[in-house]
Amino acid sequence: xxxxxxxxxxxxxxxxxxxxxxxxxxxxxxxxxxxxxxxxxxxxxxxxxxxxxxxxxxxxxxxxxxxxxxxxxxxxxxxxxxxxxxxxxxxxxxxxxxxxxxxxxxxxxxxxxxxxxxxxxxxxxxxxxxxxxxxxxxxxxxxxxxxxxxxxxxxxxxxxxxxxxxxxxxxxxxxxxxxxxxxxxxxxxxxxxxxxxxxxxxxxxxxxxxxxxxxxxxxxxxxxxxxxxxxxxxxxxxxxxxxxxxxxxxxxxxxxxxxxxxx
Amino acid sequence: xxxxxxxxxxxxxxxxxxxxxxxxxxxxxxxxxxxxxxxxxxxxxxxxxxxxxxxxxxxxxxxxxxxxxxxxxxxxxxxxxxxxxxxxxxxxxxxxxxxxxxxxxxxxxxxxxxxxxxxxxxxxxxxxxxxxxxxxxxxxxxxxxxxxxxxxxxxxxxxxxxxxxxxxxxxxxxxxxxxxxxxxxxxxxxxxxxxxxxxxxxxxxxxxxxxxxxxxxxxxxxxxxxxxxxxxxxxxxxxxxxxxxxxxxxxxxxxxxxxxxxx
Numbered sequence: 001x002x003x004x005x006x007x008x009x010x011x012x013x014x015x016x017x018x019x020x021x022x023x024x025x026x027x028x029x030x031x032x033x034x035x036x037x038x039x040x041x042x043x044x045x046x047x048x049x050x051x052x053x054x055x056x057x058x059x060x061x062x063x064x065x066x067x068x069x070x071x072x073x074x075x076x077x078x079x080x081x082x083x084x085x086x087x088x089x090x091x092x093x094x095x096x097x098x099x100x101x102x103x104x105x106x107x108x109x110x111x112x113x114x115x116x117x118x119x120x121x122x123x124x125x126x127x128x129x130x131x132x133x134x135x136x137x138x139x140x141x142x143x144x145x146x147x148x149x150x151x152x153x154x155x156x157x158x159x160x161x162x163x164x165x166x167x168x169x170x171x172x173x174x175x176x177x178x179x180x181x182x183x184x185x186x187x188x189x190x191x192x193x194x195x196x197x198x199x200x201x202x203x204x205x206x207x208x209x210x211x212x213x214x215x216x217x218x219x220x221x222x223x224x225x226x227x228x229x230x231x232x233x234x235x236x237x238x239x240x241x242x243x244x245x246x247x248x249x250x251x252x253x254x255x256x257x258x259x260x261x262x263x
Numbered sequence: 264x265x266x267x268x269x270x271x272x273x274x275x276x277x278x279x280x281x282x283x284x285x286x287x288x289x290x291x292x293x294x295x296x297x298x299x300x301x302x303x304x305x306x307x308x309x310x311x312x313x314x315x316x317x318x319x320x321x322x323x324x325x326x327x328x329x330x331x332x333x334x335x336x337x338x339x340x341x342x343x344x345x346x347x348x349x350x351x352x353x354x355x356x357x358x359x360x361x362x363x364x365x366x367x368x369x370x371x372x373x374x375x376x377x378x379x380x381x382x383x384x385x386x387x388x389x390x391x392x393x394x395x396x397x398x399x400x401x402x403x404x405x406x407x408x409x410x411x412x413x414x415x416x417x418x419x420x421x422x423x424x425x426x427x428x429x430x431x432x433x434x435x436x437x438x439x440x441x442x443x444x445x446x447x448x449x450x451x452x453x454x455x456x457x458x459x460x461x462x463x464x465x466x467x468x469x470x471x472x473x474x475x476x477x478x479x480x481x482x483x484x485x486x487x488x489x490x491x492x493x494x495x496x497x498x499x500x501x502x503x504x505x506x507x508x509x510x511x512x513x514x515x516x517x518x519x520x521x522x523x524x525x526x
Contacts, residue, residue, distance in 0.1 A: 102363075107409055
């Protein structure tokens with residue numbers, strides 16, 4: 001479908017690193033050193049919840065799940081699409097990378113569907129259909145040498161913004177772009193990779209194939225919290241993504257990491 | 264320099280309309296009806312000041328001028344680049360227009376210089392040098408059929424975001440793009456145009472040339488508050504902008520307006 005030279009690395013960073021500006025800037029400088037086409041998706045961080053509380057609005061929870069009511073959507077849009085996205089873009093510009101920040105509304109880059117109400121009304125939360133991604137726009141931006149930086153806010157096409165899971169955005173982008181690039185999807189977090197022993201940070205498993213993953217999961221070796229993430233990752237590999245990498249956000253240019261691959 | 268058919272209309276809207284969501288949506292639907300290439304610059308609105316007060320931070324003033332300290336920059340970035348910019352983009356998408364929101368940091372679209380400290384330290388405020396605008400990026404976005412939507416946040420290239428006057432952004436964009444398009448710069452506000460009598464909304468002056476402006480100004484007919492805006496507008500005309508239009512934000516598709524032109 002594509003020559004292997006046409007690579008694209010999609011990085012996803014989460015809350016922990018976003019809450020620590022010095023670490024975030026270190027990550028951005030590391031990202032600047034990664035060669036080739038790149039795309040970044042960032043999650044939220046604790047700032048939005050703190051600001052909701054500072055404004056006297058307790059985060060709404062139903063059955064232990066966070067609800068995005070109108071006030072929450074307002075604040076998370078300000079935090080994710082405003083503060084965090086522009087800090088990341090300005091930091092990448094300072095590192096010599098021509099980054100361009102996007103929500104799903106911008107250029108109709110990602111069109112979501114508000115999550116239907118079944119047992120719980122999650123509020124203004126977006127789910128992503130298979131055709132959510134505006135592939136021609138992203139190819140155009142990438143081929144111009146821009147690094148698209150997505151926050152986890154999308155829209156539904158009728159003017160409604162929607163809070164959307166950043167892991168899902170990264171994986172849907174990876175799958176949508178897989179027919180056009182050899183896509184590597186990098187989930188960056190606070191560990192060096194998938195650990196064989198959750199209490200031993202040095203027990204990183206260097207590579208896991210789909211078949212090995214089934215064994216590790218059946219044997220209970222992969223921790224419960226990792227399972228939804230890895231299920232998702234292997235689904236992305238099935239859908240055409242070349243490889244998924246689980247790695248430490250501050251050591252993306254170092255060899256220690258877990259590489260997930262089809263076989 | 265360009266065939267007249269290659270037009271570009273740059274619209275600037277200010278705080279009044281941004282604070283009223285119903286009016287903002289009406290403006291966006293009117294903007295969707297304007298044919299041809301378009302670009303939008305939006306100012307702030309009162310929301311950011313209100314949120315600063317809600318968070319217990321009084322806006323900092325020195326000699327009657329607003330100071331953008333770090334806390335204020337944080338909030339205005341969230342409001343302008345987050346909330347307002349994404350609401351505007353999502354509203355235009357709903358009206359069938361492929362809008363894409365930008366701060367000056369995105370794609371290095373507008374690079375500013377922090378205002379030097381003389382009598383007053385304005386804080387994180389950006390001034391725009393003549394070469395501030397990334398013209399190739401904007402041409403590429405416009406030629407793809409996108410409508411760029413700028414908030415009044417820029418960057419300095421070293422990772423610092425800067426609060427920047429929206430009128431100035433609109434005029435600097437107009438001048439930078441004037442060699443490539445027949446640019447019309449539209450300042451939209453709450454009146455139908457420049458009034459001969461400030462107390463009579465029906466006294467709109469339909470057209471003012473540079474020579475007529477000097478007479479009107481000397482005769483004291485043009486109100487004091489309008490003078491800096493119009494001085495700026497005529498400077499843009501001198502710099503190659505085809506025409507500057509002063510009009511009501513909700514009546515951009517109606518004939519009543521003031522057109523400023525060189526001669």
